[in-house]
Amino acid sequence: MKQPAPDNAATVMAFTVNGRDVSLSVRADITLAELLRDQLALTxxxxxxGSGECGACTVIVDGAAVPxxxxxxxLVQGADIQTVEGLAIEDALHPLQRAFIDNGAFQCGFCTAGMLMSATALLKQNPHPSEADIRMALQGNICRCTGYVQILKAVQEAAR
Ligand code: FES
Ligand code: FES
Structure with a gap:
């Protein structure tokens, strides 16, 4: 007979997401992506x-872009997490979001949240990146439909 999961399989954790304090019980076997999507509805x-290769799931943890x-x-106990939901302030889009729209930097949009978060982490660390800096920062983010020229242009425009 299958044994029920022991109580200690879950840990109460506290961290911040998009500036909001969060405290909740987290199972030891889930990923940060599952925590955000399934427990916090940040889809x-x-x-x-799902294996760290495409960048679609990129969020910012303590200032660094992570898959x-x-x-x-x-691992995010006590961390400061930023997701794509935290970019816009009320109805005002983040400059990167505006630049992605203005430059046609997405089609299906599946990669877009990850692109935006990698670019956000870059611009926080380096507000005036070179083209090479942008390419380096986005090297872990794969886009299957837009191509990368518009994305590059959008990040350059947002930086300006
Ligand atoms: S879904 Fe995380 S890197 Fe692809
Ligand atoms: S816009 Fe479709 S994968 Fe990038």
């Missing part, structure tokens, strides 16, 4: 490959 973070699909949820 802007997408899961593509949430391979980040154990338990």
């Amino acid at each position: 802007g973070t997408k899961i593509g490959c 949430a699909c391979i980040t154990p949820a338990l």
Whole structure:
């Protein structure tokens, strides 16, 4: 007979998401992407490959862009997390979001949240990136339909 999961399989964790304090019980076997999507309903973070290769799930943890699909949820205890839902302030789009629209930098949009979060982390660390800096920052983000020229232009425009 299958044994029920022991109570200690879950840990109460506290962290912030998009500036909001969060405290909740988290199972030891889930990823940060699952925590965000399934427990916090922040479904802007997408899961593509699920193995750290496409960048669709990228979020910012303590200032660094990380692939949430391979980040154990338990690792974010006490962390400051930013997701794509935290970019716009009320109805005002973040400059990167505006630039992605203005430059046609997405089609299906599946990669877009991850692109935006990688670019956000870059611009926070380096407000005046070179083209090479942008390419380096986005190298882990794969887009299957738009191509990369418009995305590059959008990040350059947002930086300006
Ligand atoms: S879904 Fe996380 S890197 Fe592809
Ligand atoms: S816009 Fe479709 S994968 Fe990038």
